[in-house]
Amino acid sequence: MREKITVFRAVFVRNLIMMRRYMANTLSGIITIYIVFMLLFLGVQAMTGGAFAIGATTLEGLVVGYLVWTFAMVGYQDLAWGITNEAQMGTLEKLYLTPIGFRWVNGFSQISGLLVNFAIVGVLLALIMLTTGVSLRVDIVSVVPLLLVTVSAAYGLGFAMGGLALIHKRIQSAFQIVQFVLVAFIAAPASPWSRLLPLNLGSRLLTSVMVHGVRLWELPPWDVMISLVVGVAYLWLGLVIMAYHERKARDRGLLGHY
């Protein structure tokens, strides 16, 4: 356990250092996400003449959906691009050569990334609420577990794409396409089938919590259960795909190549 804490500390500190060294990149990322939201917001406002509603989606619903997408996208990017970047820098093999194993190191990297992402999404939420006048309930006890369950599907996609990148290397274009597919997953209209898509049901449950003030335990248990199963299933599938490609990469000697 002590060893794992030491490794987690090392990975967390490295991530913070890298974030500081790439500060311009980090800040421009946050600003871009904010600007894109504002363009979306102003565009829809202009189209609807201020009465903000697209079908069943209210402004509050749009904000929640956008935040879920941001959170999922950043997590997904951290994973998929993270593996590619490590391979590019030549450090990936070194991470595989650690006594506790790459999965732990990568897992710790994702957890520390999650903590940072919570902070980033928090700042974004505050900015959006300030500039649009939207008021959302941030009930930490309900929001955090639901958000984690929801975005775990995005992490599954990240693992899958990271695994593919181990073998096929230059597939950044596919990475970018998946980022936008995540929007489609969130925005897909409610139906029994769309609930099985990554992010879809979770995003709607989060809207209930943050917009209508429903607590986690007041949500339909069946929906919460499906959301949990979907999140875990996609995460598991992603891990399986990653493990398969990892094995292939070891067979072909591709771990360190880029």
Next chain:
Amino acid sequence: MDSNVPALEVAGLEKTFFSRKKAPVHAVRGISFTVSQREVVGLLGPNGAGKTTTIKCILGLMNPTAGEVRVMGYDLKTEYRKLVRSTCAVLEGSRNIYWRMTPRENLDFFTGLYGIPLEKSRPYSEHLLRVFRLEEKRHALVQELSSGMKQKVAVACALASRSPLVFLDEPTLGLDVETSYELRETLKQLAKDEGRAIVVSSHDMDVIQDVCSRVIIIKQGSIIVDDQLENLLQLFRTRAYRFTLSNGHAVDLEQAVVAHFPGTTVSRAADRTVLEVILPRAGDLYRFVDLVRESGLFIAGINQKEPDLEEAFLQLVRKGA
């Protein structure tokens, strides 16, 4: 850990790359060798000989097709985590570290990955920074350092975990003569002071000759030589000659000598020709003298040339000894 356990045992290691479209490539063919604790071994071979593949198979970064690997007694297949804890490696030179971090930050990170807390790792990291003369650069970003310094940081990061078996794959690749010399001296000193087993794979013969006591030469995936460096040099010591020929130059002679004795080097100065030639068999000297006599040149001087590893390596690899 038992001091009699070999640092590394490799038995019947094979690696074949299979492809649907191409014929299988046998990169490593039944390689077996043992490295004792505190031994410094050089892995030599031409490009594509299978050196890096061998190292990566030993480290589990590639799945071997067949064979057994043990590091400090730990089996590659069943005790991988323990095996990894007993090894460290510089695999792609300075690409193995984070260039956007400082040497100190890199050392802290890589020792942290081995589960070594900062209070325990820092004193040794500081020692390594001193040994590699990086003290003043400890807070500079790696990307701002020279190639030699980057390489030193990579080696220091590998050594910092204090694992008993160290792999250095091309540690001096891309370095200038002076930096390469400096790094060699440091490695030599470290090998002497710390008593770790080190496996150095390099094209740079000077590194192997300076640092290693034993040499393994790999050609086309198989070991063709595994011997003490001194024995290898001794083998060639009595066979390497420098002939100075007077009375002009003779292209026919030069071509004939090169054809008969591969690895011969020819240089010309004024009316003299200098041939550095290795005459492996007893009768070769007479054959050589006959060739000179036929050319009309005279032998003005003969020196027995002190062989170096490069010469020995070229001879062995060309002949497939």
